[in-house]
Amino acid sequence: MTAMLESPPSPLRPGLGAGFGDSVLVVDDDDAFREAVAAFIATSGADVFEATGVFDAIDVVERESVDFVLCDYSMPEATGDNLLAYLTTRGFAGRFVLMSADLPEHEAALARARGARTISKWDLLEVL
Helix, strand or coil, rough: CCCEECCCCCCCCCHHHHHHCCEEECCCCHHHHHHHHHHHHHHCCEEEEECCHHHHHHHHHHCCCCCCCEEEEECCCHHHHHHHHHHHHCCCCCEEEEECCCCHHHHHHHHHCCCCCCEEEHHHHHHC
């Protein structure tokens, strides 16, 4: 399932949208977490797309221009690293952040070698 949230810029957080980009894709199989993060990012004024997994995310990036991808690592059908690898081969020029409640260090190192940033979900909540 894919959803898109649009929101006017928030007067409470001027410039936060510039930190994310004009369009953001949030990929996570945890519906409550994904929806909460997407709703928060939408308050920055960015267009936010949601995807429940890697294949859903690929559908989004094939039809929409996305500047920023925030993706969970561990999902049932494929990992966030699989999405990063796919986007890398497709020449994705945006920013990619791989998040996880428990990302193995070797996986984090591989993601960083591909140009991604990594963050724990707990730290993400503090950053947002």
